[in-house]
């Protein structure tokens with residue numbers, strides 16, 4: 336049976352730190368600055384194999400080695416042998432284009448071979464490192480009935496940083512998908528006993544959409560209709576076997592980046608950038624559904640506005656950065672305090688909104704008083720200091736004519752809470768408007 340365990344790659348789980356081995360000081364500085372500046376990944380520099388050895392000893396393990404091919408104490412194959420023998424994921428940068436050398440090196444287990452004088456080489460390197468770093472948080476599923484093929488694909492994916500699980504046929508593949516919600520990428524063979532790759536793809540698509548899970552079909556069969564069948568049944572892409580390692584990595588990266596792009600576009604549209612909570616737009620979109628649902632099913636629904644007290648003073652005392660830290664801590668506390676069915680959003684500035692279904696009036700009083708007290712007890716470290724915060728909360732009990740009316744009512748009593756001395760909860764009862 337194919338290994339169910341998640342096999343970790345040498346990239347996954349290793350601290351994001353890079354060893355840059357290069358004798359040109361200028362290139363060292365350029366790459367070091369680009370990687371540290373743009374990605375925030377620490378880069379340790381070495382100019383020879385001996386220095387690289389000392390760095391590995393003293394500061395390893397490294398997520399990646401980027402090495403030139405001409406060093407004072409070694410060149411070309413000796414350098415590659417040195418790092419591969421230590422099982423270090425290796426990217427080669429070289430000043431000379433030599434097709435034979437390139438082919439020879441790419442047949443070894445290096446990640447990439449980059450010409451350093453080519454236009455855009457540093458930008459490509461930054462992209463590559465960012466990709467490898469992000470891959471460490473993604474799990475890939477390999478489905479193939481032939482063990483050697485399965486292992487080959489799995490080891491390629493591991494080399495590029497992915498965590499890998501595997502299955503011997505489509506049926507097992509569906510089971511793995513169910514068990515592991517971190518799977519974002521599937522590479523599946525076509526011809527397999529029990530369930531083919533195309534049938535797997537068709538069934539997987541009933542639960543996992545294209546913008547959440549990327550499925551790539553592979554086959555060595557020389558049948559042109561296979562590609563269309565895979566794509567029509569929901570695959571994102573197709574690769575003919577045998578494929579080159581470069582092609583494999585390019586296709587996989589492109590598909591993963593599409594998923595990330597869609598994900599980040601969705602995040603941009605629905606989330607508040609600073610706190611990760613829902614934004615105002617999403618609150619009204621999702622909130623309207625909850626409002627309609629409560630109406631149809633005659634269920635309770637309360638709305639609340641919560642505002643940090645004297646937030647301007649927090650900014651003035653601790654600076655804007657301190658204010659941001661306080662905002663994130665309060666957002667986090669509300670998100671943790673809320674139940675899964677509640678909707679929590681940041682409306683902007685220091686103002687938050689909640690929509691809470693299915694609470695009786697007394698329960699709602701306890702709930703919002705509990706939340707206020709929870710925030711008052713927060714310990715928010717900022718440098719050597721602690722930032723104290725309190726909040727005022729206005730609650731609109733029960734559904735009104737519209738969601739907008741509920742929010743205005745919550746806002747009205749929030750003002751009363753502020754006027755009444757802050758750090759308190761005020762309730763608007765249905766007949767108190």
Ligand SMILES: Nc1nc2c(ncn2[C@@H]2O[C@H](COP(=O)(O)OP(=O)(O)OP(=O)(O)O)[C@@H](O)[C@H]2O)c(=O)[nH]1
Pocket residue numbers: 609642643644645646647648650654655656657658659662683684685753757
């Ligand atoms: N740090 C930080 N400050 C923000 C952000 N958005 C808005 N602010 C600041 O939040 C402050 C809001 O202050 P006010 O609306 O006067 O209210 P307050 O000081 O909280 O006083 P009360 O609400 O009356 O208790 C302003 O100084 C804004 O500049 C943000 O994202 N980060």
